[in-house]
Amino acid sequence: MRFEDFIKDMREDKIKPVYLFYGEEDYLIDYSIKSLKEKYVNEGLETLNYIVLDGDNIEMSHIYDACETLPFMSEKKVVIIKNLGIFGSKTKGQGAEYFNQKKDELKKYISTLEDYICLVFVEKNTNIDKRKGIIKSINKFGRVIEFTKLKGRDLNNWIGKAFKKYGKIISYNNINYFIQHSSYFDRDINKSLYDLENEIIKLVNFTGDRKEINVKDIDEVMTKSLDTNIFNLLNSIGEKDINNSLKVFHEMCVSNEPIPLILYMIIRQLRLILMLKLLKEKGYDKRTIMGKLRIGDYQYKIFSNQSKNFSNAKLEESLNLCLESDENIKTGVMDDKLALEMLIVRMCS
Incomplete structure (x- = not known):
């Protein structure tokens, strides 16, 4: 289930008694919890109808105590349990060992939850193991929602x-x-x-x-990230704009970006662009290419646009020039900054 589906269900009063919120987008998890509280818990009665428990410091008795009492002058009682640590392939946290031994009891209790309760397990920045019985149980009687980055x-x-x-x-x-x-x-x-x-x-x-x-x-x-600067640098190189290419490079130097890291990032991006072009030529579709290169939709779009400015031969030539510059720096033949400046000029030619 997606974040958008949960918000839709909440607006239509189709809330389930149990949820597992997990994923990398903290903002959307917090927004969903806040929306849940605002909709079902009367302001001023939060201490009675909205309970947050730390998974590292609780036992089953705390969950019973939180969920068994009826909501007071509110439509629902919302109970949030953070970082229980038992949903991933590896357990983590102080409470995980205890709840690993109590999984069957917790699964059985989830099946008995009444409609007045909304129990939400929250695991931020965690990958879950959907094969686990506890997760299957949550899915059966409620919903498991992954909060990914918006795209x-x-x-x-x-x-x-x-x-x-x-x-x-x-x-x-x-x-x-x-x-x-x-x-x-x-x-x-x-x-x-x-x-x-x-x-x-x-x-x-x-x-x-x-x-x-x-x-x-x-x-x-906005402070430009190294990725953004490398993107701008390769754009200028692709357009054979020596002056702007050197300007972007010097801005990175002023920002104290290490020269070896800049060179590494140039090589990395050139390789990704070349691999993307080669995979496209072999007839692979977008989803397959993204999987093979381990890049997201937005990066795919960026690299696809940049690939139009480089032929395969030019990319291979540029990678060889990068390796030559790397060797010159490591052997002391040339100062690192000068080596990168010479590399950029040669790549623009």
Whole structure:
């Protein structure tokens, strides 16, 4: 079940007695819990009808105590249990050992939950093992919901609405530019919608009374990630723009990005672009390519666009130049910064 389906069920009063919330998007998990509380728990009676338990410090008796008492002057009683630690392929946390021994008891109890209760297990940034009996039991009597990062139109709409909330407007193209600079899909950086919201607030404050957010604002306010700078660098190289290529490289140096890391990232992205082109030529579809390269939809789109500026021969030549520069740096033949500058000039030629 998806996050959107849960919100729809909640609006239609089709809430189940038990859920497992898990996944990488903390913001959406917190938003869902907040929405659940706002809809079913009367403000002022939270201490009686909204209970949060830490899975590291509870036993079955605490779950019974939380769930058995009826809601007081509220439609439902909401009980949140965080980090129980028994849903993944490997258990984790102090309470996991105890609840591993109590799995059958917990499964049996889940099957007896009344409609007045909404019991939610929350496991953030956790991969679950759907073969486990406890998860099958939750799925049978409730729902298991994975909170993945927003993508495509859903992400664009979320960003547009977030700016609108602060009285700002931003075009579709500038939303995509904002996403590109946000590192939201960077596999090496754990970013959530909380981080995007912080960037949006910074842009709102920066633009003051001006209503529309433009590219210049984004460039001024948002710190470019290494991935974004490498993307911009290869774009300029693909367009044979030596001056802008060197400008982007020097900006990375000013930001104290290590030269070896910059070279590694250039090689990595060139390899991904070449592999994508070769897989396309062999007739593989988008989903298969994404799986083989272990990239997401947004990265696929970026690499596909960049691949149009490079022939296979040019990519292979550029990779050989990179390896030559790497050897020159490691053997002391050339200063690392000079070696990268020479590499960029040669790749642009």
